[in-house]
Amino acid sequence: MSVCSVTSQIEIGSRSQPEDVLGYSYSESPRHCLTIHDHNTRPGYPGCTLPPHIGYPMLHLKSETGDRWLAQVDQHLDQMLIDHAHCEKKAAGTALNLIFAYVENLNLCREMTVIVNEELEHFHQVIALLERRHIRFRRLKPGQYGRKLNDLVRKQEPARAVDRLLVAGVIEARSCERFKRLADHVSSQAVPDQELADFYHGLFESEARHHSTYTQLAMDFAAETDVLARLDELATMEAEIIAAGEDLPRMHS
Ligand SMILES: [Fe+2]
Numbered sequence: 001m002s003v004c005s006v007t008s009q010i011e012i013g014s015r016s017q018p019e020d021v022l023g024y025s026y027s028e029s030p031r032h033c034l035t036i037h038d039h040n041t042r043p044g045y046p047g048c049t050l051p052p053h054i055g056y057p058m059l060h061l062k063s064e065t066g067d068r069w070l071a072q073v074d075q076h077l078d079q080m081l082i083d084h085a086h087c088e089k090k091a092a093g094t095a096l097n098l099i100f101a102y103v104e105n106l107n108l109c110r111e112m113t114v115i116v117n118e119e120l121e122h123f124h125q126v127i128a129l130l131e132r133r134h135i136r137f138r139r140l141k142p143g144q145y146g147r148k149l150n151d152l153v154r155k156q157e158p159a160r161a162v163d164r165l166l167v168a169g170v171i172e173a174r175s176c177e178r179f180k181r182l183a184d185h186v187s188s189q190a191v192p193d194q195e196l197a198d199f200y201h202g203l204f205e206s207e208a209r210h211h212s213t214y215t216q217l218a219m220d221f222a223a224e225t226d227v228l229a230r231l232d233e234l235a236t237m238e239a240e241i242i243a244a245g246e247d248l249p250r251m252h253s
């Protein structure tokens, strides 16, 4: 396998985006095509189209999920799946709240409407998965990841809007990274769980696109250089939160 194998391409809408601004290479098509690179992509290696300074680990994240989380997955898979359903529901709520907060931004309203619908569809899919596995969907004590990230949101507008969008985008990025890690993990077992692997591979693209949408929308509220600098800060703090971990087995523990 080449070091820089492209795993998929997804459309990210019709907005004008400078090449590489979000950490990807793009096609030249009018509706830009987001190229998702393999987990093992190393920018700067021969054959890799990504510039050396971006694109790894992935989606602007500053760390990769380690084996500690996979051990939690192995021991508490049912709880992980239940928590995932809650995460999809919360993701829909976040997008809807952004419409209420910034209703005068029609572009944001359009993009959030798409995300609300997709997250609710994901919620529906996870609920169906739970039912097939005879796992009862129930309330769970939430993990601290979302609260810790939301505590980083600045209070004054428009910085508040930038941070709300970027925090949502960082959460999408981590979800995406973990979906891929989970899919690879369960498909590499002695007895592969192919249903789960296919399910999480299937979610990967839309969550990556959501990360891109949130990052792009933040540029409606601040200059691109300021948005990317703040994204770098938030991603660094997110990596610290992930490194600290937590005992409750959750999608973002
Ligand atoms: Fe989702």
Ligand SMILES: [Fe+2]
Pocket: 091, 119, 172, 206, 207, 210
């Ligand atoms: Fe999402």
